[in-house]
Amino acid sequence: MEAGGKCPLAARTRLPALFARRPKPLIEDSRRICTVYVFVGSEESDASVYTGLRLAIRSHSSGGSTTTDSFIALLASAGTLLAAFATFWTVWQIAKQTRASYRPQLALTRGDFKGTTEGAWTEHGGSDGATHLGRGFSLPLLNLGLGAARDIHVSWSFPFADMVRLINQAANAMGSPEPITFANGMLSFRSDTLGNATHMWRNQHEMQLDYVLPVAIQTEPYKLNIPTAYLAIISACIYFEFVKNRPLLEAIPPIGVEIKYCDIGDRMHKSSFGIMMHVMVAQVQAQAVSIEGYLEPKQR
Secondary structure (H helix, E strand, C coil): CCCCCCCCCCCECCCCHHHCCCCEEEEECCCCCCEEEEECCCCCCHHHHHHHHHHHHHHHHCCHHHHHHHHHHHHHHHHHHHHHHHHHHHHHHHHHHHHHHCCCCEEECCEEEEEECCCCEEEEECCCCEEEEECCEEEEEEECCCCCEEEEEEEEECCHHHHHHHHHHHHHHCCCCCCEEEECCEEEEEECCCEEEEEEHHHCCEEEEEEECCCCCCCCCEEEEECHHHHHHHHHHHHHHHCCCCCCHHHCCCEEEEEEEECCCCCEEEEEEEEEEEEEEEEEECCEEEEEEEEEEEEC
16 A cells, blocks of 8 residues: 555556546545556556455455444434434424414404495394494404413504595586595595594504403404494495495405404414405485495405
8 A cells, every 4th residue: 555545556457448538446445445447548467457356355345344333323323313303393293282272363254234324234243143233333353262362452454545535536526515534534524415424533443452262262252343434434435336326336445454462472463354345235215225245354
């Protein structure tokens, strides 16, 4: 063995000149003890090739025990790694189940209604299926999770300025004065048919709830009130749609609601919905219209 780890023996044989560009290792020991090369186009005898191969194989076989020990150590390391991974996976699954055991999940469900252009709304509520007539309307808010939701913040969003502009344009087209104004967070009506009222949107678009329990505990859903400013806009659009033949219902965008809440572990959660109104039946009586339909929340 020469210095630098090179084998003093280089075997050569006669091969076609196609492979004579560079030497290629024929046998190379994993510990770099000896390497046998094949040189193309040489004049060496076949005996040199045999001797070189024999020495290289002998040198390689001398490290067999070391290779076996290394292979066993590698298997042991792999087994340790797999055991550590299995332990980590088990702990992660336990932590995941623990978090899920107290995680709430708030959701809104469909609500059926009856309404009029005069602002009276009928909603179905209660376990007895009774109806309640009033100027407000609500949607059932359910907690589908396993833990209680607390410190609930509800935020509504709706493009009142755009809808007021469309309604006033429809009124101007008929030669009527603009019946609705929206300024400083206040929606005001000044009309013989739509009434005279002011809805304080700035006080309706946000609300706070203390808690909502899971449905397994709180069987009766919580009633989430729909802002009356939104219901007033709906009433105005229905009036122009069915009394004045001005198509405005298709222009009504969904009202958005974002619900932020905490679980008992102080983790913050959020649910967002777009609520679309669908009219099923409309009855026109003189200058008044009564409708039946439903509000359909879709999660965003």
